Amino acid sequence: MNMKVLIIEDEHAAAKRLMNMLHEIDETIEIQGVTDTIVSSLEWLESNQEVDLLFMDIHLADGSSFKIFDHIDIQKPIIFTTAYDQYAIEAFRVNALDYLLKPIKKAELQIALQKYTDRMQRAAFDYRELAQSLLKEEPAKRFLIKVGQSYHVVDILDVAYFYTQDKITFLVTNQGKRYPIEYSLEKLDELVDSKLFFRINRQFIINYQAIHEMHAYSKSRVKIVLDPACKIDSIVSTERSPVFKRWITGDLESSEV
Numbered sequence: 001m002n003m004k005v006l007i008i009e010d011e012h013a014a015a016k017r018l019m020n021m022l023h024e025i026d027e028t029i030e031i032q033g034v035t036d037t038i039v040s041s042l043e044w045l046e047s048n049q050e051v052d053l054l055f056m057d058i059h060l061a062d063g064s065s066f067k068i069f070d071h072i073d074i075q076k077p078i079i080f081t082t083a084y085d086q087y088a089i090e091a092f093r094v095n096a097l098d099y100l101l102k103p104i105k106k107a108e109l110q111i112a113l114q115k116y117t118d119r120m121q122r123a124a125f126d127y128r129e130l131a132q133s134l135l136k137e138e139p140a141k142r143f144l145i146k147v148g149q150s151y152h153v154v155d156i157l158d159v160a161y162f163y164t165q166d167k168i169t170f171l172v173t174n175q176g177k178r179y180p181i182e183y184s185l186e187k188l189d190e191l192v193d194s195k196l197f198f199r200i201n202r203q204f205i206i207n208y209q210a211i212h213e214m215h216a217y218s219k220s221r222v223k224i225v226l227d228p229a230c231k232i233d234s235i236v237s238t239e240r241s242p243v244f245k246r247w248i249t250g251d252l253e254s255s256e257v
Contacts, residue, residue, distance in 0.1 A: 002030050008055065008068075038063055053116055078097060079116075082102060141155070163232060
């Protein structure tokens with residue numbers, strides 16, 4: 001089934017460039033419409049036309065596109081396109097799939113479209129919960145990551161493991177993508193669900209679903225083969241091994257982790 005797209009953009013040249021890039025990436029993408037104001041966008045969205053994905057500029061001719069959400073509940077994923085980076089948090093409050101800074105690069109657009117495809121292959125979730133997770137002290141549900149000029153959202157269930165190398169903390173997804181993040185392992189240990197994640201040593205916090213194999217190792221330790229693979233050995237430390245063995249079977253209270 002072809003992807004149906006609405007473009008909300010008040011600069012004709014920017015809209016044309018986006019359309020051309022979309023068709024270069026996937027010629028089957030169907031541009032259902034292009035609107036350039038809050039009013040025309042509301043009229044289009046209220047006309048019951050089907051659309052799978054929206055590209056939305058933030059500054060329109062008659063005001064901020066965020067005003068659209070005061071009048072209509074948009075359930076479809078949105079990729080925001082703008083020359084400004086200060087609206088990222090607000091964007092992710094309103095079902096944002098990605099946040100691309102102008103001028104949009106083709107490679108970043110491809111990544112954003114792949115995120116849409118990946119998202120559709122999994123159960124959809126409500127991005128509005130992201131705002132709550134940013135405002136409340138509770139276990140992390142998603143991570144907002146800035147890479148170059150793009151923002152990416154990684155659901156906590158998409159995280160295979162975290163690790164540190166050269167004083168940098170990295171997040172690795174189930175698909176093997178690696179992102180640097182601005183959290184220490186100590187902070188992450190507080191944020192993640194202890195039923196899903198375990199800190200095996202000073203360098204790794206792993207999701208139990210990322211465990212491919214386990215092998216007995218010296219000094220009663222456990223060597224773990226991760227999936228996706230990691231070039232750094234992931235070995236449960238001696239002091240953590242007894243707790244790890246109880247955690248992996250579910251025979252462990254959260255307070256003990």
